[in-house]
Amino acid sequence: MIYQHWPQKLSTQIEVLAVKLPGRGERFMEQPLVHLDEMIDRLLHEIMPYTDKPLALFGHSMGAMIAFELARKLSASRTGQLSHLFVSAFSAVHLPRPKKGRHLLSDEELKLELRQLNGTNEELLNHAELMELYMPVIRADLELCDTYQFRPGEPLDCGITAIGGRKDVGIHEDDLDAWRIHTSRGFELHMLQGDHFFLHPEADLLLRILEHSLGKQ
Template identity: 40%
Template structure:
């Protein structure tokens, strides 16, 4: 039986929970089911321990998610989430799950060329706050809220360590297309984004105005690009024929 919806599994960026993708459900068409992935240690899973091993976390998530995937699906991740989405795709395939229809990698360099060794060292609270200010995605009133920071900083510290512990593992390219999204004023260079092309069958790149959090500043344009990319890909997926209204 043909699926009636396409699951879009969304991985959050450093310090964030699944709620960062909540508004996407109202903005993407009905034939897309936005499924934000809650990572341990935050949101509804705040009572679980935080991870600092990205490969171990990807395997852990794959064990949870694999039994629920009975139809074609797509993956989206921003920043740390893009690396986790990439590793999750491989971990799911290792469990016998087909490759995603499409992998969206947003806001970070390709795994093979990134260098985040500085994140391997624990950072002070003030250093973490300075990093948040530099990324320009956290209002100053939030940074000044001691109670909120007390909850946020341990998650952010663990996520930065996870970035630093990420080690690229050369493997055959994923048998799917990659769609890479970047911010024109973000740190990731065009060359570093283009290097994602070696990780799939082909690679599309879209650049949006804004810095690291362009996915929020340019949300409408980003979601339109995601929708259009999924529509194009489904034209070549017999199992999804008729899913998108004509």
């Protein structure tokens, strides 16, 4: 849903292919994935028909981790032309994770964690029945992040742009700048106004950054 307006705001030269993971939207009844390797394999299968053109990957928060590992898999398979990787609101993957075991928190502790991120509507957080439906998906996402094990490898042969929010209490500028070691090409860092979910209020500026980076390919 975050990306539904991007096609209208981006250049017609850029086609937006948004990923909807199991457990979301019309896939709500599907079991969420908690193992990253399985997710990457399934994503690689789905993305193959689109690798006949230059391909860039964008991921926000957990999506940045997924996009990075998918970029690695694409590079290893020598399939298509990976032109750029955009990582948003997520610390460089080789850094120690400051919080683990969040998927094991109690419901109240998890709600407090979500409030600190400021990305979940307060009305939803206070709606017991809806939260009971969403909690399994939230816990699955956190388990995916908490159990992620970075494996050292060669830097990507594509540029990386890291983007963060100046008021993000969990992801700091140094954490984002550390992404630079994962590319053998160019690296850029952009800090925007806002917190962990800056991509909502700063959507227009974010899309200009994407267009500028892709225009240099």
